[in-house]
Amino acid sequence: MSDPIIAASGLTRRFGDTLAVAELTLEVRRGEVFGFLGHNGAGKTTTVRLLNGVLTPSAGQARVLGLDPMADGPALRRQTGVLTETPSLDERLSARLNLSLYADLYGVPKGEVKPRVEALLKTFELAERADDKVGAFSKGMKQRLALARTVVHQPVLLFLDEPTAALDPVAARQVHEMILHTAREGRTVFMNTHNLVEAQRLCDRVAVMEHGRLVAIGSPHDLARRLVRNLTVEFELAPDSTAQALQVLQQAPGAASAGPRNGVIVVSGAERAAIPDLIALLVGAGVPIYQVAPQEPTLEDVYFALHSETEVKP
Amino acid sequence: MNWRAIWAIMRKDLRVVLQNKGVVLPIILVPVILFVVLPLLVLWLPMATSSAGADNGDLQELLSMVSPGLRAQLEGLDTNAAGAVFFLVYMLAPLFLIVPLMVANVIAADSFVGEKERKTLEALLYTPTTDGELLTGKLLSAWLPALAVSLLGYALYSITANLAAVQLVGKPLFPNLIWTVMVVWVAPAAAAFGLTSMILVSTRAKTFQDAYQTGSLVVLPMVVLLLAQTTGVIYFNIWLTLALGLVLWIVSLALLYYGKRTFHRTELIARL
Numbered sequence: 001m002s003d004p005i006i007a008a009s010g011l012t013r014r015f016g017d018t019l020a021v022a023e024l025t026l027e028v029r030r031g032e033v034f035g036f037l038g039h040n041g042a043g044k045t046t047t048v049r050l051l052n053g054v055l056t057p058s059a060g061q062a063r064v065l066g067l068d069p070m071a072d073g074p075a076l077r078r079q080t081g082v083l084t085e086t087p088s089l090d091e092r093l094s095a096r097l098n099l100s101l102y103a104d105l106y107g108v109p110k111g112e113v114k115p116r117v118e119a120l121l122k123t124f125e126l127a128e129r130a131d132d133k134v135g136a137f138s139k140g141m142k143q144r145l146a147l148a149r150t151v152v153h154q155p156v157l158l159f160l161d162e163p164t165a166a167l168d169p170v171a172a173r174q175v176h177e178m179i180l181h182t183a184r185e186g187r188t189v190f191m192n193t194h195n196l197v198e199a200q201r202l203c204d205r206v207a208v209m210e211h212g213r214l215v216a217i218g219s220p221h222d223l224a225r226r227l228v229r230n231l232t233v234e235f236e237l238a239p240d241s242t243a244q245a246l247q248v249l250q251q252a253p254g255a256a257s258a259g260p261r262n263g264v265i266v267v268s269g270a271e272r273a274a275i276p277d278l279i280a281l282l283v284g285a286g287v288p289i290y291q292v293a294p295q296e297p298t299l300e301d302v303y304f305a306l307h308s309e310t311e312v313k314p
Numbered sequence: 315m316n317w318r319a320i321w322a323i324m325r326k327d328l329r330v331v332l333q334n335k336g337v338v339l340p341i342i343l344v345p346v347i348l349f350v351v352l353p354l355l356v357l358w359l360p361m362a363t364s365s366a367g368a369d370n371g372d373l374q375e376l377l378s379m380v381s382p383g384l385r386a387q388l389e390g391l392d393t394n395a396a397g398a399v400f401f402l403v404y405m406l407a408p409l410f411l412i413v414p415l416m417v418a419n420v421i422a423a424d425s426f427v428g429e430k431e432r433k434t435l436e437a438l439l440y441t442p443t444t445d446g447e448l449l450t451g452k453l454l455s456a457w458l459p460a461l462a463v464s465l466l467g468y469a470l471y472s473i474t475a476n477l478a479a480v481q482l483v484g485k486p487l488f489p490n491l492i493w494t495v496m497v498v499w500v501a502p503a504a505a506a507f508g509l510t511s512m513i514l515v516s517t518r519a520k521t522f523q524d525a526y527q528t529g530s531l532v533v534l535p536m537v538v539l540l541l542a543q544t545t546g547v548i549y550f551n552i553w554l555t556l557a558l559g560l561v562l563w564i565v566s567l568a569l570l571y572y573g574k575r576t577f578h579r580t581e582l583i584a585r586l
């Protein structure tokens with residue numbers, strides 16, 4: 001359809017002997033929520049810095065919103081909003097002043113600063129504490145304020161660096177809602193995270209980074225299909241045939257292990273292609289089957305599948 | 315240059331800096347001591363000693379050490395009057411310069427290094443401001459207050475010093491040519507020196523305290539001038555004052571040129 005909003009090719013950054021980002025090539029499409037996954041030190045923050053023209057690449061190039069981050073940094077940053085890993089708020093200033101100063105810095109039209117700041121304070125549920133110094137805020141409030149500041153100039157592309165890492169589940173859920181809300185307004189979101197549940201819930205596509213290298217990219221669902229070969233399948237059977245079924249399943253060639261749990265039999269380590277054979281075996285043995293439920297692999301399974309693969313590689 | 319962004323950086327820095335007691339205290343105390351307490355001491359000391367019937371031996375000895383040029387300026391005045399002119403016009407001149415130097419230095423320490431310490435620099439680097447605008451905003455947020463404080467200080471000093479002068483010399487001493495040159499030419503240069511040296515310190519220092527301590531070394535040249543004048547090596551005539559301003563401007567511009575090369579967001583972010 002349209003040009004990708006982010007296109008990196010061979011993007012590389014070294015710090016001394018450390019390869020923080022190694023030959024990263026990827027495209028992010030307009031309007032998607034893109035998850036950038038990786039362990040500590042995988043190169044996520046460095047990538048965001050490179051894509052915003054605040055860090056010089058050692059090699060390779062990128063185009064973001066059709067601009068070269070190094071040559072057109074200011075023009076690019078006018079259209080991007082970056083939530084940094086630490087909220088980076090002026091704790092000695094009020095919430096309102098934090099927002100209005102950044103509205104000035106981002107060149108929000110003068111007449112719009114006030115209404116926009118007030119609207120953001122309301123949306124992000126900070127209106128009541130708008131004149132309090134940020135230093136006294138809870139982590140969740142700080143993160144909401146930092147998010148509000150990130151969108152004060154209505155950027156088309158948002159970078160969020162581990163937006164929920166320091167938050168409790170309730171605050172994290174609030175932040176998720178806000179991310180989905182901004183995405184629905186048509187913004188593209190590039191989100192660094194090592195929270196796989198979060199990525200699975202929010203992201204259209206994810207990329208997995210390992211030691212600066214891209215090791216997988218796709219929708220969480222596709223990745224699971226492609227990368228997680230061993231499935232877990234739950235069989236709900238007639239209660240009095242459990243023993244017989246176990247015997248059949250444990251001897252079946254496609255299943256790594258089978259055992260009863262909470263009234264069902266759980267087969268794990270099954271290859272996708274082996275499932276029809278398992279069902280046929282049970283039917284052949286005369287076991288009544290009420291339900292067969294394959295458990296969809298999660299991003300977590302993908303992540304660990306990838307991880308064990310790269311660990312084994314020389 | 316996007317002046318709205320520069321102005322926003324200045325407002326942000328000043329609002330934040332003025333909440334740091336380590337900054338506000340010296341900015342208030344040093345001028346008060348120099349511009350109010352010292353002149354009053356000059357007024358009070360001879361009165362106290364002469365009423366006690368002591369002679370002015372110490373003062374005479376001090377005055378005998380000054381340079382011949384300065385001695386000519388004090389010709390025909392009695393010891394107390396000569397002492398007052400010496401202290402109020404000449405001795406305090408290098409001390410006066412400490413004010414813009416120190417104010418600019420301590421604000422710049424908070425704005426350049428304190429910002430790093432508070433971890434608020436990163437978000438600023440992601441804004442569309444250019445490196446030049448960022449630097450200009452930060453420089454002005456230290457330079458303009460330094461000018462304001464030295465102007466205010468001078469106004470205050472003119473009053474208290476004249477109060478002492480009228481008593482001891484019989485006429486007001488301010489305004490005069492040397493001090494006018496000091497205020498409009500040398501003080502802005504001293505402020506510039508105070509803050510451009512901080513750009514360099516900021517590349518090393520990790521905390522405001524570090525930066526403040528290292529930065530306070532910039533007052534040393536003024537202390538040297540003070541000693542040189544007391545021991546008769548130099549005195550603050552108009553030429554020396556003009557030349558001092560010129561030297562400070564040249565050094566500041568050189569420091570600015572060098573500092574500007576280190577002040578790139580791509581370097582700053584790697585040092586966060």
Ligand SMILES: Nc1ncnc2c1ncn2[C@@H]1O[C@H](COP(=O)(O)OP(=O)(O)OP(=O)(O)O)[C@@H](O)[C@H]1O
Nearest residue numbers: 015018020039040041042043044045046047584585
């Ligand atoms: N300014 C720097 N100087 C030296 N090394 C750096 C610098 N910035 C990053 N690195 C190194 O580059 C690698 C990638 O770091 P980066 O911060 O991008 O990782 P990350 O994926 O964001 O990790 P985290 O989850 O911990 O935030 C790490 O090994 C890190 O130590």
Ligand SMILES: [Mg+2]
Nearest residue numbers: 044045046085
């Ligand atoms: Mg990071």
